[in-house]
Amino acid sequence: MIRARGLGRSFGTKRVLRGLDLDVAERDVLVVTGPNGSGKSTLLALCAGLLAPTAGELEIEVERGRLGYLAHEPLVYRELTALENLELYGRLYRVPERRERIGMLLERFDLWEARHERVSTYSRGMQQRLALCRTLLHDPDLLLLDEPYAGLDEAGGVLLDGELAALAGERTLVVSTHEPERIARLATARLALA
Amino acid sequence: MSTSLRNNTAVALAVAAFVLLLGGLALAFYWVPDAPIEGFRQRIFYIHVPVALTAYACFGWAAWKALRLLWLRDERYDLESYTAVHMGLIFGILTLVTGSIWARTSWGVWWSWGERQLVLFLVLFLFYSAYFMLRYSVDPGPRRARMSAVYALFGVVLIPVSFLAIRLAEGLIHPVVFDRNVNSNLAGSQLFTFLVCFAGTLALAASLYVNELTGKRVDERLRELREALT
Amino acid sequence: MNYFSDVGALARKDLRLELRSRDTFLSMVLFVVATLVVFSFSLPAQTEAEASYGLLWVALLFTAILGLTRAFAAEREQRVLDGLVLAPCDRSAIWLGKALAVVAFLALAELVALPAFALFFEPVTWELVAAVVLADLGLAAVGTLLAAMAAASRARELLLPLLLLPLAIPIVVGGVGASISDDPGRFLGFLALYDLIFAILSWASFEYVVTE
Numbered sequence: 001m002i003r004a005r006g007l008g009r010s011f012g013t014k015r016v017l018r019g020l021d022l023d024v025a026e027r028d029v030l031v032v033t034g035p036n037g038s039g040k041s042t043l044l045a046l047c048a049g050l051l052a053p054t055a056g057e058l059e060i061e062v063e064r065g066r067l068g069y070l071a072h073e074p075l076v077y078r079e080l081t082a083l084e085n086l087e088l089y090g091r092l093y094r095v096p097e098r099r100e101r102i103g104m105l106l107e108r109f110d111l112w113e114a115r116h117e118r119v120s121t122y123s124r125g126m127q128q129r130l131a132l133c134r135t136l137l138h139d140p141d142l143l144l145l146d147e148p149y150a151g152l153d154e155a156g157g158v159l160l161d162g163e164l165a166a167l168a169g170e171r172t173l174v175v176s177t178h179e180p181e182r183i184a185r186l187a188t189a190r191l192a193l194a
Numbered sequence: 195m196s197t198s199l200r201n202n203t204a205v206a207l208a209v210a211a212f213v214l215l216l217g218g219l220a221l222a223f224y225w226v227p228d229a230p231i232e233g234f235r236q237r238i239f240y241i242h243v244p245v246a247l248t249a250y251a252c253f254g255w256a257a258w259k260a261l262r263l264l265w266l267r268d269e270r271y272d273l274e275s276y277t278a279v280h281m282g283l284i285f286g287i288l289t290l291v292t293g294s295i296w297a298r299t300s301w302g303v304w305w306s307w308g309e310r311q312l313v314l315f316l317v318l319f320l321f322y323s324a325y326f327m328l329r330y331s332v333d334p335g336p337r338r339a340r341m342s343a344v345y346a347l348f349g350v351v352l353i354p355v356s357f358l359a360i361r362l363a364e365g366l367i368h369p370v371v372f373d374r375n376v377n378s379n380l381a382g383s384q385l386f387t388f389l390v391c392f393a394g395t396l397a398l399a400a401s402l403y404v405n406e407l408t409g410k411r412v413d414e415r416l417r418e419l420r421e422a423l424t
Numbered sequence: 425m426n427y428f429s430d431v432g433a434l435a436r437k438d439l440r441l442e443l444r445s446r447d448t449f450l451s452m453v454l455f456v457v458a459t460l461v462v463f464s465f466s467l468p469a470q471t472e473a474e475a476s477y478g479l480l481w482v483a484l485l486f487t488a489i490l491g492l493t494r495a496f497a498a499e500r501e502q503r504v505l506d507g508l509v510l511a512p513c514d515r516s517a518i519w520l521g522k523a524l525a526v527v528a529f530l531a532l533a534e535l536v537a538l539p540a541f542a543l544f545f546e547p548v549t550w551e552l553v554a555a556v557v558l559a560d561l562g563l564a565a566v567g568t569l570l571a572a573m574a575a576a577s578r579a580r581e582l583l584l585p586l587l588l589l590p591l592a593i594p595i596v597v598g599g600v601g602a603s604i605s606d607d608p609g610r611f612l613g614f615l616a617l618y619d620l621i622f623a624i625l626s627w628a629s630f631e632y633v634v635t636e
Contacts, residue, residue: 012334015421050506052336052636065512075507077498079444080437091433092511094426118444134507264632321590328587331579336636341573344629345587348566351625352591355618359594362614366605367597 001026001061001142001172002047008055009042016042020056022191026141029168029186032176034193040176041072043193044144047174060142065093068140070148074131078120082111082130085119086137093138105133109159124151132160143167145175149182157182204408207401214394218244221387235299242292244392245285246311248399250353252282253318255403257350260343272339273414275346276329277407281399283322289315307368310360317356321349430513434521439528441498448494452487452533457540459483464544476545477552477603481596484537484556485563488592489585491529492567495522496575505575509634519568519630526564534560551612555602558615559595565623566591572633594618 004022008015016039024030032040045051046058048069060067076085083102090098106112109129119127128151135143148164149157161182167173168186175183180190222240229236256278263271293312294304307313325345332338364370442449463479499505508518534556542548567588574584595618601611 010335013417048510050510050636054335063512064510067510069506069510071503071506073503075502075504077437077441077504078502079441079498084437084440088433088437089507089511092430092508092513094512264629317590317593324586324590327579327583328573328577331577331583333578337576340632340636341576344569344632345573347629348591348622348625351621352594355594355621358614358617359597362601362611363597366601 001028002174003059003061004056006056007046007053007058009039009046009051010054017046017193018055024172024174024189026172027169028188029173029183030175030189030191031180031183031187032174032191032193033178033180034176038193040193041146044069044146044174044176045071047142048144062140062142065138066141068135068138068143070131070135070143070145072146072150074119074127074134076119076127076130076134079118081116081118082106082122082133083115085130086133089134089137095138101137102133105136108163109133110155125153125156128152129156129159132163136163140171142172143174145173147177148175149177149179204401204404207397207404211394211397211401214390214397216394218387218391218394221390226383226387235296238292238296238299240387240391242289242296244388244395245292246289246315247392248395249282249285249289249315249318251396252278252285252399252403253322253346253350253353256282256346260346263339263343264347269336269339272342273410274407275343277403277410279322279325279346279349280406281403283319283326284402285395285399286315286319286322290319308364308370310357310364313360313368314353314357317360318349318353321352325349427514427517430517431521431524434508434518435524435528438522438525442525442529448491448497449529449532452491452529453536455490456483456487456533456537459486460537460540460544473546474604476541478600480537480541480545481559481599481603484534484559484599485589485592485596487533487537488530488560488563488567489588491526491533492563492571492588493574493581493584495526495568495571500575500580505572505634515631515634516627518634519572519627523564523568523626526568527560530560530564531557549603551608552603554612555599555608555615558612558619559599562595562615562619562622563588563592565619565626569626569630569633572630576633591622 002022002024004020007017007020007022009017016037020043032043034040042051046053047060048067049060049064050069080088083106086102086106087098090102095101103112106115109132111126111129111133114122114126119130122130128148132148135145148160152160164173164175164183164186173186177183180187218240222237226237226240228234229239256275259271259275259278263269263275290312293309293315297306297309297312298304305312325342328345329338329342332341360368460480460483463476463483467475467479496505499508509515538548538553538556567584570587570591571584574580574587577583595615598611598615598618602608602615605611
């Protein structure tokens, strides 16, 4: 699904990634670790297609609509409600049976009660859960998750554990995290960035 | 493009530019007869118009390179497009300066809003100066290359649109105070002189272009090598 | 057609956001009226009537810049634009949806500005209204694209006016010409031509501005 050879990315004169070779096959679960600034987010953004490589090659064999990306920011409009945000993304991603799917995800991530509240009123944990809803909304084949546990409280973390466990083996996952032990059981491959 | 310091194209262009410009200027000031109405002062036409046309050529070249960048998704064209815009801006400023001098010698004023070319170049000067502002405020990378390319394309479309606007504005918005006796049928000697000067300015632009581009590519290569060593 | 339903959804989103916060729209209305008032103090008593039409167009242009500066503010704040760009929809739909919303805001601001102008200065003719409509389309088309560029830069608010003003000069010529000329049709035709050329260009190149 993902193939990188000598992948590099610089921002001006600052080089964040260099000479990276990568192979991610279908249904792999790749866990990416590394200290802050090692390029984990950059790598995921490259795989999502948001950034272009400045060196080397990168092939992503997934089309845009089958790709799910969770960034540091939740990528939702603060002044819209959770429902309105997911409605918009649902439309853009051509999600079949949009209403049902949105309802199901909101309930699964315990946001149903707050669905008519604006995102600006949400706590960090709620925003992260909404971001997860957005990422999973269109049932993507390839999931790129940049520190998915960040901001989640205990309950949220447990919810996410369950989700990831269900997805591993069915979908391809690339997860960057500071807590690799949490998904150690699910990982089929590891990448440590320096 | 060869980055060797002994670059034959660059040398050839520089020599050609030198010869053609010197020759052209000599022709323009000594050989060509006086223009019927304007007299000696008209001779600046042989610098002003070639410089203006060369500026257009540079902007067109920049737009072509920009199109290639967007079409082929090859970032190499970014530097070429940028250098061409740079050249275009230099020649654009020269156009404004020579045009202003011509206005002064013809009509006694340093500026005239009725002078279409001058006004057009003022607009283009603003536009392409903003190009540099755009480049300075975006971090280098694929994003900046693409945005610059799109902007360069807008520029080349703006040229005819602006010209049309300026023509429409004439009389209504800007006063038609002076009427230049532009005789577009150049006599033999005048045409020859003009062509020599035009070839000279083009050669000069090309020479400066190759020069700057080579320099930038050398810088790029140095940076790459330095990075590869760390 | 999916494309137009995308555009509709995106435009509705922008209108909804503005309805909630109302800050951009209100600023635009206040700004244009304040500018007109300032102009009334800056024109000497003996000035010809036609000069005030010129000032109207300057006021409209700067009001448009004010609105466009904030066009991608919501997307920039939370990097939502990344989310939209990743979606499988055509990126130009983002441009079209946003541009339509911008036209709506401009029109609303002008709904206040034109009567104010008629009150303070000179009567508003049908040609002027037509020119304003055409100018809105052109400014929105080009401005939305340039706003996306500016949003990706470090200079942000400072960059948009620099990029937009040279491109807006033909619009001002068309608008003022249509306001004061004996033959406004020529200028309206020119504005329509401008709109057509630059709308197509902006529509086609938006993709390249928001992706890498």
